[in-house]
Amino acid sequence: MIKISNYINGELTPPANGQYIDLFDPSVGQPYAKVPDADAADVELAVAAGLKAFPAWAATSINERSRILNRIADLIEESLEELAKAESVDNGKPVTLARAVDIPRSAANFRFFAQAITQFATQAHEMTDAINYTLRQPLGVVGTISPWNLPLYLFTWKIAPALAAGNAVIAKPSEVTPMTAYLLSEICIKAGLPKGVLNIIHGDGIKVGAEITKHPKIKAISFTGSTRVGQEIAKVAAPMFKKMSLEMGGKNPNLIFADCNYDKMLETTIRSSFANQGQICLCGSRLYIESSIYEKFKKDFVERVKALKVGPPADPATNIGALVSKPHYEKVLSYIELAKSEGGTILAGGEAVFPEGHEKGWYVSPTIIEGLPPNCRTNQEEIFGPVVTIMPFDTDEEVLAYANGTNYGLACTVWTENITRANRIAKTIESGIVWVNTWMLRDLRTPFGGVKSSGVGREGGFEALRFFTEAKNVCIQF
Ligand code: NAD
Numbered sequence: 040m041i042k043i044s045n046y047i048n049g050e051l052t053p054p055a056n057g058q059y060i061d062l063f064d065p066s067v068g069q070p071y072a073k074v075p076d077a078d079a080a081d082v083e084l085a086v087a088a089g090l091k092a093f094p095a096w097a098a099t100s101i102n103e104r105s106r107i108l109n110r111i112a113d114l115i116e117e118s119l120e121e122l123a124k125a126e127s128v129d130n131g132k133p134v135t136l137a138r139a140v141d142i143p144r145s146a147a148n149f150r151f152f153a154q155a156i157t158q159f160a161t162q163a164h165e166m167t168d169a170i171n172y173t174l175r176q177p178l179g180v181v182g183t184i185s186p187w188n189l190p191l192y193l194f195t196w197k198i199a200p201a202l203a204a205g206n207a208v209i210a211k212p213s214e215v216t217p218m219t220a221y222l223l224s225e226i227c228i229k230a231g232l233p234k235g236v237l238n239i240i241h242g243d244g245i246k247v248g249a250e251i252t253k254h255p256k257i258k259a260i261s262f263t264g265s266t267r268v269g270q271e272i273a274k275v276a277a278p279m280f281k282k283m284s285l286e287m288g289g290k291n292p293n294l295i296f297a298d299c300n301y302d303k304m305l306e307t308t309i310r311s312s313f314a315n316q317g318q319i320c321l322c323g324s325r326l327y328i329e330s331s332i333y334e335k336f337k338k339d340f341v342e343r344v345k346a347l348k349v350g351p352p353a354d355p356a357t358n359i360g361a362l363v364s365k366p367h368y369e370k371v372l373s374y375i376e377l378a379k380s381e382g383g384t385i386l387a388g389g390e391a392v393f394p395e396g397h398e399k400g401w402y403v404s405p406t407i408i409e410g411l412p413p414n415c416r417t418n419q420e421e422i423f424g425p426v427v428t429i430m431p432f433d434t435d436e437e438v439l440a441y442a443n444g445t446n447y448g449l450a451c452t453v454w455t456e457n458i459t460r461a462n463r464i465a466k467t468i469e470s471g472i473v474w475v476n477t478w479m480l481r482d483l484r485t486p487f488g489g490v491k492s493s494g495v496g497r498e499g500g501f502e503a504l505r506f507f508t509e510a511k512n513v514c515i516q517f
Pocket residue numbers: 184185186187188189193211212213214242243244245247248249250252263264265266267268269271272286287288289319320421423449489493494
């Protein structure tokens with residue numbers, strides 16, 4: 040069985056305590072590798088390596104940092120097939136998706152920040168007898184903590200800007216999907232990233248994540264994951280006055296108006312509901328459809344969703360792979376039961392699936408539920424699986440009230456050809472990201488993040504470089 044290692048001070052290192060946890064292949068529900076069950080001792084070694092490496096890395100020229108990040112991007116691209124397969128086995132996502140989205144985007148994250156740092160600039164403020172200029176300096180050793188749904192994609196989305204800005208990083212991937220982060224450590228060695236600049240510690244949330252959060256020498260925490268864990272992190276990091284970026288859960292609404300481009304909307308709504316088994320923080324899970332097209336949409340959507348193929352992630356014909364873990368699979372199924380008990384009608388799916396030869400894997404059919412009120416638990420709580428609800432509405436005001444009526448505010452999708460309406464909704468909706476007539480169209484320069492219980496702070500573009508640097512004003516009187 041494959042045994043993966045931590046990456047500390049430039050070397051692949053076993054956990055100090057010698058302990059490992061099982062890593063599962065969700066497509067068959069069986070362990071296939073061992074991941075370090077690291078703890079405070081490994082975090083301590085990583086922080087020491089980071090502190091040692093930081094001054095030289097911060098003093099390394101921007102061009103050189105940029106060159107190394109581009110080299111990492113090259114090597115990710117060269118290993119596309121190996122990484123895509125590893126991501127698919129680890130996470131249960133269709134290999135076609137990992138090949139088309141996860142791995143190319145991971146390379147793009149490094150390439151984007153390799154370029155962005157060469158364009159990052161500060162301001163000067165002139166007075167009659169003095170000049171102020173702002174320095175943007177790296178923070179030192181920073182911590183990143185990421186989830187299992189887009190493992191390498193989100194892991195690198197944090198590491199790349201932190202490294203570009205000149206920080207040393209202690210990074211913790213999800214213990215549920217650590218394989219590609221491990222493969223990235225091999226790539227970093229090959230790319231010539233100096234020792235200790237990036238340290239990757241594998242293990243669970245409490246023994247590794249919480250240790251990173253509370254470590255006094257770690258100056259900032261960039262976290263993506265659930266709102267519950269985000270709260271735990273804030274409780275510890277806020278009184279220590281650490282910088283924090285928290286990207287958390289969502290319950291995203293789709294607002295579908297009768298005047299939309301219907302075919303494009305239908306095609307995209309299938310993706311925005313069920314891509315990656317619905318396990319993308321940006322997936323729309325509450326679908327509000329204008330009454331005049333509700334019945335037509337319901338018929339077409341149900342028909343198309345029933346045709347999606349649930350199956351092994353390695354099969355190129357698979358649309359819906361396995362859910363990531365047994366607890367998550369059980370959680371999703373329990374929400375389907377909850378929806379029924381709340382009076383919902385299952386129009387499609389609603390059950391576990393057992394593909395031939397993969398009967399022990401964790402598969403759930405794409406599920407459409409109708410007949411639920413906006414304020415029930417099914418419509419308020421994040422399920423994070425292949426489950427959506429559909430509901431009719433009559434007016435803009437009504438649908439806005441529904442859309443804004445949860446504690447979350449990450450992303451929303453609006454389908455209308457009426458530009459005035461689109462602008463009005465975009466201004467009024469409580470959401471960090473608004474897509475009009477599209478979904479998950481990403482420009483890495485744009486601010487990314489949520490409001491309310493979905494997030495604090497923004498990632499992406501210069502926002503990320505600002506997060507990973509501290510502004511210092513220098514005032515010189517003539
Ligand atoms: P999670 O919160 O359970 O875990 C995320 C990470 O935090 C993991 O690495 C975990 O080990 C670690 N962790 C757990 N407890 C910790 C603690 N006490 N202190 C520090 N770290 C701890 O989330 P998950 O189940 O891995 O991912 C799914 C969640 O992530 C969903 O809620 C989803 O909406 C969210 N998500 C949000 C975004 C976004 O950009 N807003 C993107 C992807 C996923």
